[in-house]
Amino acid sequence: MQTLAIEYLRATAQRFPERVALVDGDRRITFAGLWEQGVALASAILQAGVGGNIPVLLEIPKSIEAVVGLVAVQLTGNIYVPVDLAAPAARRESARLVLGDHGRLGFVQGEFVWDGVGLGPVGKWSGKGLPEAVGRRVAKRNSTDPLYVIFTSGTTGVPKGVTIANASVIDYIDWAVRVYGVTEEDSIASQAPFFFDNSVLDLYLMMARGATLHLLAPMVLMFPATLVEYLRDQEITMLFFVPSLLSNLASLDMLAQYSLPRLNKILFAGEVMPLPTLKYLRRHFPEALLSNLYGPTEITVDAIYWVAGDAASLERLDSVPLGWACENSEILFLDEENRLVAVPDVQAEICVGGVGVGLGYWNNPEKTREVFIQHPGHPAYRDNVYKTGDLGYVSSRDGLIYFNGRKDHQIKHQGYRIELGEIETALLKLPGVHQCCVLYDAERKEIVAWHSPVAGLDARKMQAALRGALPAYMVPRRFVVVEALPLTANGKVDRAGLWTLYQKTHHG
Amino acid sequence: MADPADISRRIGEFFEAEFPRSDAVLTDTTDLLRDWLVDSAGIVSTTLFLESEFGIQMRRADINAVHFQSIRSLTAYVVGRLANPRGK
Numbered sequence: 357m358q359t360l361a362i363e364y365l366r367a368t369a370q371r372f373p374e375r376v377a378l379v380d381g382d383r384r385i386t387f388a389g390l391w392e393q394g395v396a397l398a399s400a401i402l403q404a405g406v407g408g409n410i411p412v413l414l415e416i417p418k419s420i421e422a423v424v425g426l427v428a429v430q431l432t433g434n435i436y437v438p439v440d441l442a443a444p445a446a447r448r449e450s451a452r453l454v455l456g457d458h459g460r461l462g463f464v465q466g467e468f469v470w471d472g473v474g475l476g477p478v479g480k481w482s483g484k485g486l487p488e489a490v491g492r493r494v495a496k497r498n499s500t501d502p503l504y505v506i507f508t509s510g511t512t513g514v515p516k517g518v519t520i521a522n523a524s525v526i527d528y529i530d531w532a533v534r535v536y537g538v539t540e541e542d543s544i545a546s547q548a549p550f551f552f553d554n555s556v557l558d559l560y561l562m563m564a565r566g567a568t569l570h571l572l573a574p575m576v577l578m579f580p581a582t583l584v585e586y587l588r589d590q591e592i593t594m595l596f597f598v599p600s601l602l603s604n605l606a607s608l609d610m611l612a613q614y615s616l617p618r619l620n621k622i623l624f625a626g627e628v629m630p631l632p633t634l635k636y637l638r639r640h641f642p643e644a645l646l647s648n649l650y651g652p653t654e655i656t657v658d659a660i661y662w663v664a665g666d667a668a669s670l671e672r673l674d675s676v677p678l679g680w681a682c683e684n685s686e687i688l689f690l691d692e693e694n695r696l697v698a699v700p701d702v703q704a705e706i707c708v709g710g711v712g713v714g715l716g717y718w719n720n721p722e723k724t725r726e727v728f729i730q731h732p733g734h735p736a737y738r739d740n741v742y743k744t745g746d747l748g749y750v751s752s753r754d755g756l757i758y759f760n761g762r763k764d765h766q767i768k769h770q771g772y773r774i775e776l777g778e779i780e781t782a783l784l785k786l787p788g789v790h791q792c793c794v795l796y797d798a799e800r801k802e803i804v805a806w807h808s809p810v811a812g813l814d815a816r817k818m819q820a821a822l823r824g825a826l827p828a829y830m831v832p833r834r835f836v837v838v839e840a841l842p843l844t845a846n847g848k849v850d851r852a853g854l855w856t857l858y859q860k861t862h863h864g
Numbered sequence: 865m866a867d868p869a870d871i872s873r874r875i876g877e878f879f880e881a882e883f884p885r886s887d888a889v890l891t892d893t894t895d896l897l898r899d900w901l902v903d904s905a906g907i908v909s910t911t912l913f914l915e916s917e918f919g920i921q922m923r924r925a926d927i928n929a930v931h932f933q934s935i936r937s938l939t940a941y942v943v944g945r946l947a948n949p950r951g952k
Contacts, residue, residue, distance in 0.1 A: 578897070578904050579932075581924045604908045613924050770903065801905060819885065834884060 359499045361525045362430040364563040365391055372540055372566040379570045379590070380420045387566060390420075394427030395481035395490060397468055401432050401461070402489045404470045408433035408496060411505050411517075411718065412459040413452070415439045418549055418571055421463040423559065426550070429461060430503070431486070433493030437505045437517070438550035443827045451507050451515050454719055499523035505718050506553050508653045509766075509830070511777030513785075517718035520553075524656035527711045529560040531683050535661070536621055536645065538594065540566035543618075545587060545595040547572055552771065553653050554626060557596055567594070580604050584614040594621035596649075598771030599629040600801075606636040616641075625649035625658060627768040628759060629676040638667050650678040650759070653773065654727070654742045656712035659685040660757055677756040678748065685710040687757060688741060689749070694732055700752035703760055709741040765851075767796040769803065770829050779803065779832065782825045788813055791841050793849045794832060795858070805832035806841060806854060866946045871918065872939040878913050879935070882906070892936040897929060907932060914938070920945040 358364075365387070368377075373388035385393070406412075412429045414436050416422040422438075429436040437455065439448060452458065462469040468478055481487065486494065503522045507515040532538070538561050546569050548554035562569035576586050584605065587595070602624060605611060622637060622644055629648050637646055651658035662679025664670060681687045689697040689704035697704035709731055716724035731739040747760045765776040776794045783792040788810035795804050810818070815835040822831045836858075842850040872892055879890055883902055888894075896902050902910070910932070911922050920942060931941045 575929060579907060579928050580904075581927050582929075585925075600905060604904055607908045608911060608924060608927070610924055770905070 358526050360430065360494065360497055360522045361503050361529075361560060361563075362427065362494075364526075364529070364560060365394070365427060368563055368566045375540060375566050376568045377562060377566075378420050378423055379568060381573060383420060385420050385424075389480070390424065390427065392480035392482065393424045393478065394431060395486060396478050397424055397428035397475070398431035398490045398493075399481065399487045400468070400475045400478050401428060401459075401470050402493070404473065404475060406432055406434065406459050406470075407457075408493055409435065409501060410457055410459060411435045411437045411455045411502075412461055413437050413439050413455075414550065415441065415460055415462040417441055418546075419463075420571070421468070422550060423571075425461050425463065425468070426504075426559075431490050431494060433497055434459065435502045435505055435519075437507075438555075440507075440549065440551045440827060444824050446825055447515065447827065450513070451517065454507075454514065454517050455505070456719055497522070499526070500715075502715060504556070506551060506653055508773055509775040509778045510723075511775045511781065513778050513781040513825075516720060516723055518553075518653045519715040519718050520556075520656050521715055524712045524714070525556060525560060527684050528656045528658070528682070529557070529564050532557060532561060533564060534683075535663075536594070536623070536647070538565045538567055538621075542567035542593045542621070543570060543591055544568065545570050545572055545590075545592045545597075547577060547595070547597045547601060548626075548771075552626070553651075553657050554596055554598070554771075556657050557623075577601065580608050580610045581614075584610050584616070587616050587619060588614055591618040592616075593618050594623070595619070596623040596625070598626040599624045599633060600627060600770065602637060603630055603633045606633045611636070611640040619644060621645045621647075623647045623649060625651070626771040631670070631673060631676050634664060634676050635667070635670050638664060638670055642667070648676055648679060651708070651712070652742070652744050652746075654714045654744075655685075655708050656714070658682055659708040659710070659712055660687060662756065675758065677751075677754070678759050679756055681710075681757075682712070685712055686741075688732075690732065690743065694729060694743075696732055700750050703747050703749045705763060706744045706746045706748040706757070706759075707741045708744060709739065713740050713742050767798075767803075769796065769801065772827075772829050774803075774830055776803075779805065779822075779826065779830055782822055783807060783818075785825070786810070786813060786818060786821055789818075791849075793841055793851060793854060795851060795855055797858070797862070800862070802833040803830070804834045804836065804858065806836045806838050808841070809837050809839065866918075866943050868939055868943050871942050872935055874917060875914075875935050875938050875942075878910070878917070882909060882913075890935070892939075893934050896932055896934055902932070910938075914942060918942050918946065920949065 369387040369391035376384050377387045377390045378385050412434045426436040468475045499522050502519045505517040510516045546558040646664040648662045649658040650660040660678040662677050686709035688707040690707050727743045728740045731741045779794045792807040842853045844850045
């Protein structure tokens, strides 16, 4: 029985040593090369001195070196934490504080760097098995040990480090291989940055099956024609994208001019898939597997999935379903009192149980207890379910699960999960801002901030200041100054009223 | 005859309205991809704007980093398409 996710790569490197594992622009690396470099780097890190089972910040842009790095971290018996290098330094620092004791792996001017010190030429491991020190570390690891920590937005401004175990990833990947029929003949286009958990499917399908993973450069993803030409020229067979990227292709009708005969598996997750985009894809890919996936970061990538039928069946839908529970996932619907709601068509909070449920938030037992709760149907033994905060229901019409909004102020923007409260917290830290409210204009896909007038701090300075505190995708696009925010009867900001007012001005 | 100054002004107004930035000044030569935070969705909305505003058909292969470099390069592209709508 497989214990650690890294065993996928070990087995595949033996089975398909000369197959290409990664394509990164003009550069490629084989499975043997990836394994040998990962082992050699792990040895070098151990010589530099590091304990076991600690989080290691992976401070390397998405590249072959980043994958070598996350392989090596696992082989040192540690937990990789992919870093968003474009995030402001203050936000990255607050993530470091959350982690406590941790290591840092970088790649600077052609050299791997451990905790700020260059490791020198790392080379490749060419021996049999593993070096003794690495082997000892790997042997100590259990399937329930964490594999990675990925940070998500937190309302207080402190990001939360979701911790996922090896066993959860193995269970998820084995399921995905069965459902999607991935083989060594597949070429997968990787869109998700490594700090976004969609990347877990890309990375471990590659390692598990010997498929080739193409690490798409930002400029390839930026321009629809460049993207489609890449998919065509590289004969990509499978992709796992956020829906907005696929909507871009539909908006410009790219597929009328470009044919992608090799593409046969199109997976999407991270935000709501618009039904017109799905119909567009089906029209141009009548035979391809089109699959919607759903799962917050706190779950191992996905807990619900759906495979789209033919064009006629899509005409009967009002929206794209989330679908059914993935194997070994359990979907529960709970009311405000955490009681089970088992009636079709009745909306309640989507909660997820099963082996994919995360271990909690790193060093944050309070937040963990809030949302990782005891399974209400299994009071006699420990069995956590994760409260997603998403609302949904099971339709009596087709038995499928549908998404129906959020119970709080969390949004999905450009595929990123954002707590609007975190933006409000950052705004309130600016000198003189006493009152603010942040809302999301889903139609225009932009974040809008209202705030009280501030002497000496105009919108220009405010936006610049927020860029120092928040990732670019979280900085509001529009700022509206109001003398006073409208309040509800119980004294809270009247978000609905504010939104109605905004719609009248901006949406006619 | 298309007036490049007028085209440039209308494109600039579009960027100011659709991708407002209070902390920088937009000029004809501002690097749109590096300094104006236009993302992939912005590329799509800009394309659709150019097509409807100026009545041109933008070839999909022309939606690239060269033409989207700046307002000046977008203006040159629009002027070229208006002068030669079917040209390559």
